[in-house]
Amino acid sequence: MYVKCGDLVSARILFDRMPYRDRISWNAMISGYFENKECLEGLNLFFRMLDLSINPDLMTMTSVISACELLGDGKLGRELHGYMMRTEYGGDVSVFNSLIQMYSSLGCLEEAEKVFSRMESRDVVSWTAMISGYENNFLPGKALETYKIMESEGIMPDEVTIASVLSACACLGQLDAGMELHELACRTGLISYTIVANSLIDMYSKCRCIDKALEVFHLIPDKNVISWTSIIAGFRINNRSLEALIYFRQMRHYLKPNTVTLIAVICACARIGALMCGKEIHAHALKTTEYDGYLHNAILDMYVRCGRMRPALNQFNSHTEDVGAWNILLTGCAQRGQGQRAMELFHRMLKYKIHPNEVTFISLLCACSRSGMVSKGLEYFNNMNLKYSVPPNLKHYACVVDLLGRAGHLEDAYEFIEKMPMKPDQSTWGALLNACRLHQQVQLGELAARHIFKEDTKSIGYYILLCNLYADSGKWDEFAKVRRTMKEEGLILDPGCSWVEVKGKVHAFLSGDIFHPQIKEINVVLEGFYEKMKAAGFRGQECSYLDEVENAKADIFCGHSERQAIAFGLISTAPGMPIWVTKNLYMCQSCHSTIKFISGVVRREISVRDTEQFHHFKDGTCSCGDEGYWDKIDHKA
Numbered sequence: 095m096y097v098k099c100g101d102l103v104s105a106r107i108l109f110d111r112m113p114y115r116d117r118i119s120w121n122a123m124i125s126g127y128f129e130n131k132e133c134l135e136g137l138n139l140f141f142r143m144l145d146l147s148i149n150p151d152l153m154t155m156t157s158v159i160s161a162c163e164l165l166g167d168g169k170l171g172r173e174l175h176g177y178m179m180r181t182e183y184g185g186d187v188s189v190f191n192s193l194i195q196m197y198s199s200l201g202c203l204e205e206a207e208k209v210f211s212r213m214e215s216r217d218v219v220s221w222t223a224m225i226s227g228y229e230n231n232f233l234p235g236k237a238l239e240t241y242k243i244m245e246s247e248g249i250m251p252d253e254v255t256i257a258s259v260l261s262a263c264a265c266l267g268q269l270d271a272g273m274e275l276h277e278l279a280c281r282t283g284l285i286s287y288t289i290v291a292n293s294l295i296d297m298y299s300k301c302r303c304i305d306k307a308l309e310v311f312h313l314i315p316d317k318n319v320i321s322w323t324s325i326i327a328g329f330r331i332n333n334r335s336l337e338a339l340i341y342f343r344q345m346r347h348y349l350k351p352n353t354v355t356l357i358a359v360i361c362a363c364a365r366i367g368a369l370m371c372g373k374e375i376h377a378h379a380l381k382t383t384e385y386d387g388y389l390h391n392a393i394l395d396m397y398v399r400c401g402r403m404r405p406a407l408n409q410f411n412s413h414t415e416d417v418g419a420w421n422i423l424l425t426g427c428a429q430r431g432q433g434q435r436a437m438e439l440f441h442r443m444l445k446y447k448i449h450p451n452e453v454t455f456i457s458l459l460c461a462c463s464r465s466g467m468v469s470k471g472l473e474y475f476n477n478m479n480l481k482y483s484v485p486p487n488l489k490h491y492a493c494v495v496d497l498l499g500r501a502g503h504l505e506d507a508y509e510f511i512e513k514m515p516m517k518p519d520q521s522t523w524g525a526l527l528n529a530c531r532l533h534q535q536v537q538l539g540e541l542a543a544r545h546i547f548k549e550d551t552k553s554i555g556y557y558i559l560l561c562n563l564y565a566d567s568g569k570w571d572e573f574a575k576v577r578r579t580m581k582e583e584g585l586i587l588d589p590g591c592s593w594v595e596v597k598g599k600v601h602a603f604l605s606g607d608i609f610h611p612q613i614k615e616i617n618v619v620l621e622g623f624y625e626k627m628k629a630a631g632f633r634g635q636e637c638s639y640l641d642e643v644e645n646a647k648a649d650i651f652c653g654h655s656e657r658q659a660i661a662f663g664l665i666s667t668a669p670g671m672p673i674w675v676t677k678n679l680y681m682c683q684s685c686h687s688t689i690k691f692i693s694g695v696v697r698r699e700i701s702v703r704d705t706e707q708f709h710h711f712k713d714g715t716c717s718c719g720d721e722g723y724w725d726k727i728d729h730k731a
């Protein structure tokens with residue numbers, strides 16, 4: 095009775111005073127310890143019982159195995175495995191099931207497989223243990239395969255099976271298989287389990303069907319923290335971060351978010367530059383107990399991406415022992431083209447005895463590349479393995495191609511690729527293609543593109559690079575061809591969207607937005623600037639405006655939505671206040687020069703973060719030094 099109530103101390107006193115302890119009381123006492131997660135005490139008693147030659151019952155056996163799993167003690171687990179095979183329960187399904195469970199959660203999949211294959215009859219729990227074992231050990235393909243076999247043997251899955259297989263589908267991007275499971279879950283009624291619905295949300299989100307995920311979400315009668323977290327994270331990975339914020343606010347009416355939720359929302363804030371919301375969550379996070387390293391770094395990343403270096407450094411300074419935090423700062427330097435600062439940071443990091451990892455060198459090389467520090471970058475690359483024991487991987491090779499290419503050494507970059515000790519991948523060729531775009535080298539760019547599309551025809555980014563290369567070089571026929579291919583491949587471009595935060599509220603502007611309540615005022619402001627630009631004799635501006643056809647063609651890659659966001663920021667904030675805009679596409683030449691002009695006229699600092707980098711506009715110039723925006727107009731003219 096005491097055991098059942100969780101009062102183990104009283105139970106133990108009673109147990110110790112018992113004049114005669116039978117098998118039942120031993121087993122009850124031991125199970126009591128395990129049920130209350132006091133594994134060590136339970137195991138001690140278990141061994142005392144064995145010493146007295148009292149036989150454990152089935153329940154005790156399975157809980158002892160689970161205890162080994164909880165304690166992560168594989169050696170003891172194996173010994174128990176051997177012992178159990180010699181007892182009367184050696185052939186029992188539930189013993190086998192807990193063994194599979196234990197081995198796979200300890201990462202010993204081969205042993206789990208051995209147990210599984212030796213079973214004479216397997217029930218749904220055995221199959222599920224094996225499937226989730228694969229799934230948890232990063233073998234989603236095997237998980238799905240095993241499920242198919244289970245299905246063919248006519249065994250009906252339960253809610254745990256379906257949830258595990260759905261996670262596998264999510265990892266593999268297997269939408270079809272996932273949808274079949276959805277149907278099955280509806281047919282069998284298993285969808286009423288929240289764990290199944292949550293896995294469906296996750297699967298649909300990762301397969302880029304966020305609207306299907308939403309459907310499932312709204313049908314859950316009792317949404318738990320995981321349901322909310324899954325849909326919030328889903329919005330973020332489907333580039334609908336503003337909705338992630340809206341759902342987060344709704345969620346807080348019903349439930350307390352956990353660390354995973356907070357990380358998902360913070361990432362969404364970082365994505366769209368929602369600083370106030372990010373700060374709010376930061377304040378909330380400080381009050382919660384589970385403020386861990388991941389959350390800490392997510393907040394740091396948010397400040398860095400929002401371009402707020404002071405709070406970022408405060409955040410960083412309390413966490414300098416984590417290489418991840420250093421990497422985030424280094425990435426921030428790279429995005430701002432601050433090579434010198436990145437170098438200083440790197441050497442400070444070494445002084446703090448933080449060992450750099452692969453990501454460190456990616457950020458460092460990127461920063462060198464963005465600052466044109468070619469020889470420094472090459473030096474770091476050559477020393478990576480020698481001095482710091484970090485062998486370069488494909489990503490680092492791509493960084494070096496970018497380093498050489500960006501600086502205009504296109505032939506060297508090409509030669510570097512040809513001499514690589516491993517097969518170059520798409521991102522390596524992509525770096526070359528990007529460099530060719532910057533320097534308008536059509537031929538070499540086409541060669542790089544051919545290499546890319548041989549392996550990968552689905553990544554939209556490379557098509558955009560190639561289109562931009564053609565557009566910037568005035569090759570409109572080729573441009574149109576690439577656009578056609580994109581359509582044939584069924585690739586859909588995200589519509590251009592910009593976000594600006596005004597008084598703590600994030601406003602989104604879609605390309606060609608006509609629905610914003612203040613759209614008239616916004617357009618009047620913009621027209622005013624265009625007039626002034628013409629009067630100031632901006633040839634480039636006129637040129638791209640006169641040539642409507644060309645303009646329309648290049649439009650889709652920028653959408654120019656940042657102009658509306660900036661105009662809205664200008665009319666909604668006090669004079670002199672800086673304006674911060676975030677956009678989801680790459681900023682075009684025309685927008686770049688327009689905003690430079692605006693920053694000079696209004697005497698305000700305007701920051702725009704596009705997919706590539708930060709642009710800080712001030713007094714008619716940009717911090718990026720116009721990289722990637724040189725001389726293109728002359729080529730067109």
Ligand SMILES: [Zn+2]
Nearest residue numbers: 652654682685
């Ligand atoms: Zn634009």
Ligand SMILES: [Zn+2]
Nearest residue numbers: 709716718720
């Ligand atoms: Zn710029």
